[in-house]
Amino acid sequence: MNISVVVLAKNNEKTIDKTLKSLVGFDDVVVYDNGSTDKTMQIAKSFSNVNLVQGEFKGFGWTKNQASSFAKNDWILVIDSDEVVDSELLGELKNKVLDEKIVYKLNFKAFYKDIQVKYCGWNNQKIKRLYNKTITSYNSNDVHEDIIIDGLKIEELKGNVEHYSYHTISEFIIKADRYSTLFAQNNMGKKSSSPTKAFFNGMYSFIRTYIFKQGFRDGYVGLIISYSHMVTNFYKYIKLYELNKENKR
Known part of the structure; x- marks a missing residue:
């Protein structure tokens, strides 16, 4: 080939x-x-x-x-x-x-x-x-x-x-930290953020994945994934908020 x-x-x-x-x-x-x-x-x-x-x-x-x-x-x-x-x-x-x-x-x-x-x-x-x-x-x-x-x-x-x-729940935690850091670094000074935005973005991610995309039908795995999406998105925007504040200084 x-x-x-x-x-x-x-x-x-x-x-x-x-x-x-x-x-x-x-x-x-x-x-x-x-x-x-x-x-x-x-x-x-x-x-x-x-x-x-x-x-x-x-x-x-x-x-x-x-x-x-x-x-x-x-x-x-x-x-x-x-x-x-x-x-x-x-x-x-x-x-x-x-x-x-x-x-x-x-x-x-x-x-x-x-x-x-x-x-x-x-x-x-x-x-x-x-x-x-x-x-x-x-x-x-x-x-x-x-x-x-x-x-x-x-x-x-x-x-x-x-x-x-x-393969483990720990891997969700590690990737959530890694991806949220990369997102924040890539968007520093380009996108605005706030603690409120981080909170509601995380909550919406959970609802969208678990309810709208029927993650509940995947049983406990669906719950793990939905919660991981929530955590990842919360940390994406709270890290971005923190970096933007530090960058302004």
């Missing part, structure tokens, strides 16, 4: 083996490691099709573009180190005649541990992940990065990516 796969990694020893096993059909898999202290790099080195690169992390947009610069092919498929490409999608990628004027999006199935999350707004998300790097790239956002599609079309491919993003 004339597609290079780009995988960002940091301390993903629990999931990256499963990810890389699903990518053995690709000749060029770039694993861009930004500071692993566990067995992530050792696992990556065990795959003959992997080009392991060590580099720094400067937000998700910049880092994905940096990792893509090491790819041998112009077509870039971005897969996270806790995601698995299923056989239907692999077959589609092998047989599809790609158009460089199209950015391709994939269907995602979400899991907590090995429990599929069917509600909460997590299931069957369509996310742009395949593009030609001579035509476009990711934007520079630290979080909520996306492929730039100015003047380009979007097409969905058949098959799925299975996303095993969380």
Whole structure:
């Protein structure tokens, strides 16, 4: 296949083996490691099709573009180190005649541990992940990065990516802290915030996820996810409020 796969990694020893096993059909898999202290790099080195690169992390947009610069092919498929490409999608990628004027999006199935999350707004998300790097790239956002599609079309491919993003409740807490910090740093001086905004944004996030998106139908997993959304959004805006205050001084 004339597609290079780009995988960002940091301390993903629990999931990256499963990810890389699903990518053995690709000749060029770039694993861009930004500071692993566990067995992530050792696992990556065990795959003959992997080009392991060590580099720094400067937000998700910049880092994905940096990792893509090491790819041998112009077509870039971005897969996270806790995601698995299923056989239907692999077959589609092998047989599809790609158009460089199209950015391709994939269907995602979400899991907590090995429990599929069917509600909460997590299931069957369509996310742009395949593009030609001579035509476009990711934007520079630290979080909520996306492929730039100015003047380009979007097409969905058949098959799925299975996303095993969380294995413990502690991981929700760690990611909430990390993502809220990146959001605040990226928006300091650009967006206004206040304690009131942080409070109501957090509360609305819980209601939207648990009630409107029927997270309650996912049982206790839905409650964990809904509460995590609430916490993340509260800290995003309270950290932004604090940074804006400090910046004015």
